[in-house]
Amino acid sequence: MAPAQGWARRYFKAFCKGFFVAVPVAVTFLDRVACVARVEGASMQPSLNPGGSQSSDVVLLNHWKVRNLEVQRGDIVSLV
Template sequence: MAQSQGWVKRYIKAFCKGFFVAVPVAVTFLDRVACVARVEGASMQSPKNPEQKIIKRVIALEGDIVRTIGHKNRYVKVPRGHIWVEGDHHGHSFDSNSFGPVSLGLLHAHATHILWPPERWQKLESVLPPERLPVQREEE
């Protein structure tokens, strides 16, 4: 009986290790083949520290005009090859309102789910509050 319980413990431990290593890699791989969405959270290199990865919400794409929050300019037209990103906590977020438009070259993937901590597991919604929508979108 004790021997069978040891096998179960080893199996569960191996499964948990594999799950927490494999799932983020699988999610990243699947997201890397997707296109940039206007509102999904985005995983990118920090413009100030390329070693750091940050996740922000894409607010506007190139050509869009966005109303800023605390940026030196009240309105910004996002230049070609760039995006405008913002965190969910505007007063405490290091985002485009701090460093301006972000080069698409720094973008790695888009986030679709929160996996950690487990009590926050959820699918990320791609809905912006009306006050954060771009003022004007460039026609495609």
């Protein structure tokens, strides 16, 4: 029983260390660099969601270009 408990304890410690490093890194990345969003509805037809309300498109929202004021004519901007 002792080796099984030691293995579980090591696994749990490694998981916690990885979790407490990965979560802040992921949250910072999604907040500052880019995130993925789903577009539904007819508001952006025919560019996005050409099939109507039955389908949806997945887009990458680039926060980095907006923060550096690199938005150009023709870019799609999403407001939350």
